[in-house]
Amino acid sequence: MRNKLFILLVLVSVVLASCGTATPAPQAIPSPVTVIQQVVVTPTPGPNPEAVIPNVEANATVTFWTFWLSPTFDQYIKDTIARFNQAYPGVTVKWEDHQATFQDDLKAAFAAGNAPDVINLSVGEGWVSDYATQGLLLPLDKAVPQSVKDVYFPGLWSEQLVNGQNFQFPWYNFVAVDLINTQIYTGTPSKDASGNTVYTGGAGLNTADFPKTTDGIPALCATIKQKTGTLCDIRLTVNDLLSQMVYEGNVKVLSDDGKTFTFNSPEGVAWLQMYVDMVKAGTVDKTVLLADQDRDSLNLFETGKAAFYQTGPNLIRDVRANNPGLYGYLAVVPAPVGKSGVGGKGGMGISVNAKTKYPNAAIALAQFFTNPTSMVAFSKLVSVYPSSPSAYDDPFFSAPSAAIEDSAKPAAKDYISKLADIVPAVPNKADVNAIVLKHIQDALFNNVSAQAALDAAVAEANALIK
């Protein structure tokens, strides 16, 4: 059997071999032909226009924490990181999103010595100065080239300064608006006998008449309470009361030499008195006035129990998700401006950990996320606004839009360019704020006069920073 196979194999090989060797056919003598060779030259790629930070460390690994952006913006963040890697190849980015426990996690991470390199911090709530005063953040003025700094609105770059230094890349901003529940504010529309639209069940107010300045709010709340029995959903910025005093009441909170507190001035008393009067008149909901997080008061509005609520249009998507019915009769108006005439400060920033092992890579990442290209992409997803003038040149911002979330778009650039941090750097801010909160409660709820409460707060705060 094996022999037979062997013979078969030999035969096959012989056959195959004979096939392989063909006698060469006689060749024609080739005539000279000019062959034009196409040489494809790949142009050397020029420098990526978005790679603006020099000396980024090779093989760096940076951790990046964002605040409450997942899962909605997962794809956006991942895409931006991918683009970042094209600009700065060799840097690995580890991204984590933290939500309700962001501050707790961050403090524990700092305590453990493994805090993230790049951190998304709220400028609006004052977190940047909180961490900068403890020496935990990297000062950016010297570390960042001037050409890069010039990309941002100057008012936004110099925010939350500590000892005159800036610690954040301004990221995305909110345009303060008031969301109005037209069912309560105006009423439910229906047609009467003559075909006119009449509104029933509401306060009968016109959204165009919404107060343009904050001192119009008490009267509004009184009207709403009287006509509909609903209380106003107003939240004091309990974590940064002095800042609210400055913007809303144009109060000078600190002396020029930074050594004495001065918020018991007539302006300060007037500001506090406005809220005391509202509480006494019973026109505000006491349970949310001092709520710890913005979301608590937002939720009160979302369940349809409040006539209006001041927030950013980006949270309209929250309303839409939680109460689609309310979304149907939502109106948006610009938020009233305080006596200072300044709309507010920036929203979110990105800071760098002072002890990061890769400062340039970290700065590069922070800068990349805040640059015009990344920001325009972000703004297209949700109603937040960039911190750089050149971003607004994108046609997206001048295109008209019907959705209610975008109603702030046309005026955004103007509004954002005017944002400024007009609050002086307050020493021992967290403790001073606790003192102010304690005494304000005395005025609001304990029949202490506003003047006496603020005097006591000033005295205690001065003793603290002595």
Next chain:
Amino acid sequence: MMPLSRPVNEHSRARGRQAFENALIYLILTAVGLVTVFPFLWVFFTSFKGTADAVYSVPPQLIPLHPTLANYVRVWNLLPVWRFYLNSIFVVLSVVVLNTLFSSLAAYPLAKMKFKGRSAIFYMLLATYIVPSALTAIPSYILAVQVFHYYDHIQAVIFPYLATVFNIFLLRQAFKGVPDDLIDAGRMDGASELRIWWDIVMPVVRPSLATVAIITFVEQWNNFFWPSLMLPTLANKTLQVGLVAMQGAFVSDSRGIAAGVVMTVVPMIVFFAALQRQFIQGLTGAVKG
């Protein structure tokens, strides 16, 4: 036992009085019972209310007219409720087993052995008895974050409870009640102390072990302060911490919160109802002399 010489009217009067007393008792118990369960009833019904049913209205509406499971779905999708349960069960079982073990091991020599340093250790333990748990939180936090590196890990809520002085003392009392003859007999037989402890002494103190286990169980199940500091990630939270997170996530969404509360409470009630007798027996062994 009624002596036969008692007149008949007194007998029936006594019975009538007894019946009246019983009725009164049932009335009081029902009233107190209603007050006790009312919050649960309300939460239970609220959890099934759809958006058409008013949660807040005057006069209040208890029973939903359009019952729905949407609230449960919403909570289930947003929060890992089953993980909260798993974490809690794991933690509570681990602590109950290990704590009972270590405490009973420690209680034995303190009750039944003479050795150098016994008084010192006894008084040291007595001293730590007075320490409030809130006090230990700050250094334990730093230990967890900087030394043991188990911040945000489940071990963080198990390790601090591996032994408690209360349990050691309770078991020491129980061990003291074991007759010396039993132990001496074991020793004369040449058994190791560990043998004696496991085979001879432990079975005798079983009721106290049950008490310790149940007290520890209830304590750990209800534990909030320390776990809230140690478990920020949603998936790692124990049930009580997860409940607060749920309240934070739903804030004014009463139906959602109600559904969440029902989801976390009902299984426990069912569990307790099934093991009611053992539970109560074990608990009441706590104060026997």
Next chain:
Amino acid sequence: MTKKFTLTPYFFLVPAVAAIAVFVLYPIFAVVYYSFTDYSIVTPPIWVGLRNYQQLFHDSIFWKALEHSFIYLLVTPTLIILSMVLAIIVNRKLPGISAFRAVFFIPVISGSIAVGIAWRLMLDTNGIINGILLAVGALKEPIQWLAEPALTLPLCMLLTVWLGAGYYMMIFLAGLQNIPEELYDAAVIDGCSSWQKHWYVSIPGLRPQITFVAVISSLAALQVFNEVFTLTGGLGGILQSGYTVVYYLWQQAFRLSHAGKASAIAMVLLVITLLFSVMNIRLLESGTEAEA
């Protein structure tokens, strides 16, 4: 007759003693040290001597918290009386009585957090408590239960009583079942009425349980946290009306990052619990001695 041992006892003791040494003993020394420092946990501690204690002495909020913690002790006698009465009532063989016992235990089994959250829902300005009171005409306008400073602490205490009654009732029940029947018979023969029976027999017979409940409940009252945390949404109540010592400690340490000041508060708390425990141990000792 106990043998004298050398190494074996230590093997038995090591796991428990090690755990307690690390998690209870070491923290005492650490907290003593921290109480003399300014420490934010994130940055290393800085020695400041007695400053934290001085600040505490002048801190009106701290004294308010202390006051609230002592007021909270009122739950102890309330619980003792309520649980004892309940135990006496359910200590009889009536059909369905064990169902009632189980029902009273439900709050214990549900946990203080779940119950606190449920209460918070009910006490909402638009909640069912107001709803019922308005419907029956007891109220003209809804009360903002959770925003009235005067109501915060009483509501927390009510919650504690509501939560604890079933637990302590079980303990008293066991005690009652241990009282020999003969004592009651003797009382009846002596001419005691129903409630006199309890006054002269049950209550004295329950002395060890009363002591136990008093100890546990008072120590818990001084260190209350869960009820305050849930009912005030973590904020301590308007005008600090819900602040207790442990709440204030938590806030200072973990919200404001003042671990030094919080440690000073912890030391004060330690002194308080020490005094209470000494008192309790004395009572326990005399109680068991009297029994023996």
